[in-house]
Amino acid sequence: MHPQPNYELFDRAHALRVADLTCAIALQAGLSARVADRYKKAAYLHDYGKIFLPADLLNKQGPLSDVEYEKIKEHISYGFDSLAISKIKGQSTCADVALLHHERLNGSGYIGLRAKAICSAARIVAIADVFDAMTHDRPYKKAKPVHEALAYLTDYSGLLFDELFVKALICICKTKSTDRCLSNEA
Ligand SMILES: [Fe+2]
Secondary structure, three states, X not given: OOOOOXXXXXXXXXXXXXXXXXXXXXXXXXXXXXXXHHHHHHHHOOOHHHHHOOHHXXXXXXXXXXXXXXXXXXXXXXXXXXXXXXXXXOHHHHHHHHHHOOOOOOOOOXXXXXXXHOOHHHHHHHHHXXXXXXXXXXXXXXXXXXXXXXXXXXXXXXXXXOHHHHHXXXXXXXXXXXXXXXXXXX
């Protein structure tokens, strides 16, 4: 049984930026508008499970202990369980993204799935999530410039992150075809 949800823990600004960027990456990579829209909705809800975590843990400043880190990881299953039984449209993609957005191509993610075992929606959201986390202030760290985030994603392209979708993000940043997702350098 899940803990009681605390909806104030939902980071709407982060969710909106990751949703916009996920949609932009999907379109840039050649996916259809219909698919991009489905991924966008799932991206908005990727961290939905965090509303079931203790507020003091989620807002903690400074490094997490191993026990705390394991607790934070539970947000993927809380999100999956909640969204898998929801009645929202595109519910199965939403649930999959909630469960898999911390997976990495080489199996080093939370669950350990590899490469194509990770659905394409989750592979895009992983990139958008990391990019947004790096380029915006967090309670425990300051924002990095866009070029540093892109350098990190490029360094690990093909190892942790899907090459095609990293390339799409780079194209987007070059043309600045979205504004909300890149707002820290606008
Ligand atoms: Fe997450």
